[in-house]
Amino acid sequence: MNKLSTVALLILLGAAGMFNGVSLTSDPTGRSLGLDVGMLPSWHTWDYRISGLFVLIFLGLGPLICVAAVLVDASEAPVYVTCAGLVTIGWVVWQILVLDIDAPLAQIPLTLLGAALILLAVGQFRARARDRSRQ
Secondary structure: OHHHHHHHHHHHHHHHHHHHHHHHHHOOOOHHHOOOHHHOOOOOOOOOHHHHHHHHHHHHHHHHHHHHHHHOOOOOHHHHHHHHHHHHHHHHHHHHHOOOOOOHHHHHHHHHHHHHHHHHHHHHHHHHHHHHHHO
């Protein structure tokens, strides 16, 4: 169940990250996602291209690579899942504190998803430690 839940959440995050990342890099004005360049702070770049690349790589490709690690039971998989959760939460914090973006309908689910990934990874760390202590 833990493995299935982890894979499902990673696929959800990866698919959303791929969609949003491709949308932002192919349409840096953000209009395709209902965004406006005027929403960005004045010091930020003039469009969403850089943010889109971050989302595409770290919230799209990254979680999908983690899926592969989880499915093949790589020994480092819980570390990768924890990193995916931390990056997801970090992205939300960056949006709120630095970019001054207020989008609770996106930020709350992303935060919960990141926290769930971290909790699932902690459970996997504990299970592996328990298995090692039995040997």
